[in-house]
Amino acid sequence: MSVYTEICEQPEVLAALLREQWPAVQEAAKAIRSRDIAYVFLSARGTSAHAGFYAQYLWGMYNRLVVASASPSMFTRYQAAPDLSRALVLGISQSGESPDIVEVVAEGARQGALTMAITNAPGSPLAQAADFTLDVRAGAEKAVAATKSYTAQLLTIAMLSVALDDPSGERRAQLGRVPEAAAAVLAHEAVLQEIAAKFRHMERCLILGRGYNFATTLEWGLKMKEMAYVAADPYSSAEFQHGPAALVTPGLPVFATAPQDAVYEDVLGLLERLVAQQAQLVVLSDDERALSLTQDSIRLPALPSWLSPLTAIIPAQIFCYHLTVAKGNDPNMPRGLNKVTRTT
Numbered sequence: 001m002s003v004y005t006e007i008c009e010q011p012e013v014l015a016a017l018l019r020e021q022w023p024a025v026q027e028a029a030k031a032i033r034s035r036d037i038a039y040v041f042l043s044a045r046g047t048s049a050h051a052g053f054y055a056q057y058l059w060g061m062y063n064r065l066v067v068a069s070a071s072p073s074m075f076t077r078y079q080a081a082p083d084l085s086r087a088l089v090l091g092i093s094q095s096g097e098s099p100d101i102v103e104v105v106a107e108g109a110r111q112g113a114l115t116m117a118i119t120n121a122p123g124s125p126l127a128q129a130a131d132f133t134l135d136v137r138a139g140a141e142k143a144v145a146a147t148k149s150y151t152a153q154l155l156t157i158a159m160l161s162v163a164l165d166d167p168s169g170e171r172r173a174q175l176g177r178v179p180e181a182a183a184a185v186l187a188h189e190a191v192l193q194e195i196a197a198k199f200r201h202m203e204r205c206l207i208l209g210r211g212y213n214f215a216t217t218l219e220w221g222l223k224m225k226e227m228a229y230v231a232a233d234p235y236s237s238a239e240f241q242h243g244p245a246a247l248v249t250p251g252l253p254v255f256a257t258a259p260q261d262a263v264y265e266d267v268l269g270l271l272e273r274l275v276a277q278q279a280q281l282v283v284l285s286d287d288e289r290a291l292s293l294t295q296d297s298i299r300l301p302a303l304p305s306w307l308s309p310l311t312a313i314i315p316a317q318i319f320c321y322h323l324t325v326a327k328g329n330d331p332n333m334p335r336g337l338n339k340v341t342r343t344t
Contacts, residue, residue: 003143003227003331007317008186010148013138014155014310015179020137021159028116028132029163035114038086043070043104045343047146047219048092051118051153054215054309055090058157062171062306063164072100072343075107084113091117094141094149096124100343105129118156120149134160143332145227147317150219151182154310174304178311181301185314188298189322192315195282195296196322204231205253210238210267213257216309220255220316226334227324237267250278257312258285261305282319284312 040059044052049069056067065088075081076099089108091101096119106129108115117130120138127133136152155178162171199205205224209217214236221234235244237256248254254274258267264287271293274281281294286308291297298315300308324331 003145003147004321006141006143006148007314007321009139010151010314011179011183011186013148013152014182017137017152017155018175018179021134021156024134025156025159025163028134029160031114031132032088032164036086037065037088037114039066039068041068041070041084041087041089041104041108042092043072043090043101044092045098045101047150047222048094048153050215050219050222051092051150051157053218054154054212055157057212057214058161058306062161070104072104075103076100081107084108084111087113089113089115091126091130092119092153093117093126094120094146096121096126098342102126102129118153120152144334145223145331151310151313158307158310174307177303178307181303181311182314184301185311186318188315189318191298192318193322196319197326198296199253199323200326202230202253205233205255206247207232207234207255208237208240208267208270209257210236211261211263212305212309213259213312216257216312216316219313220257220320223317223320227320227329227331228327229329230323237270241270248274248277248279252279253282254279255282256284258283258287258290259300259305259308259312260287261308284315
């Protein structure tokens with residue numbers, strides 16, 4: 001199975017997750033509501049950590065939950081764990097096998113905290129360490145670069161948010177639109193392949209986004225690095241203006257995710273300035289003003305902003321796949337990497 005196949009499976013994976021996992025998600029939400037949870041303590045690495053940034057925004061805004069990122073080496077190397085007694089201790093991992101992620105959840109259990117795993121491996125050490133396991137049900141993911149397991153993690157996080165607080169049922173209905181929207185962005189593959197060919201000699205670039213799609217920014221940057229071997233620097237479009245903007249020179253490739261939401265006008269203003277600086281811009285957006293800034297743009301499906309990361313990453317994945325092929329590299333077996341990374 002190739003990374004290309006796994007990218008294309010995402011609409012089906014997301015649809016199946018919505019069909020099959022509501023009982024497990026609702027049970028987890030019930031457990032969270034039954035405890036005096038002060039905050040979420042989240043442990044993850046790599047792609048799964050980017051899903052965690054989505055949780056930080058989504059659960060903070062819709063569920064009023066503070067989400068703090070763990071520093072796993074505090075638990076494994078320094079053996080100096082903080083007080084987790086009132087936390088929901090959450091580990092997110094595709095494989096569920098990284099010892100440092102498992103140890104954070106295990107320590108939470110030792111302290112009497114409610115513990116949870118979001119993983120694609122329900123029999124893994126991480127799942128065994130947690131009180132509750134939410135299986136993302138992405139199926140076997142053989143390619144080193146995570147694709148379908150990432151969007152399945154995002155959807156699981158969104159489902160849990162809805163299960164915790166959606167009295168009208170409106171947000172659950174909106175979730176039902178995600179698989180069709182994911183299929184719609186796959187239809188842009190030919191254009192993305194053409195755009196990727198233009199950048200086959202690219203060695204470095206900037207990637208920008210903000211809000212919910214800061215997760216997309218980070219994940220796009222990782223895919224650029226691990227698949228296409230491009231030195232990609234991802235930034236929040238706000239943080240970018242506090243120093244890194246000095247990196248911009250004429251012709252510098254800049255990739256931006258800019259759907260319409262509360263931060264859109266600020267992101268749009270920055271993109272307009274980058275055009276004036278003659279940056280080589282690629283834009284993902286659902287608004288004509290952003291799309292018209294460059295010939296290299298992809299229209300995102302119209303979704304509520306809280307769901308936009310679930311589809312915005314898919315054209316980024318397709319782009320990175322075709323860029324990798326255009327560079328003559330193997331998109332399935334990046335150099336120096338394994339599918340399962342075990343850090344301690």
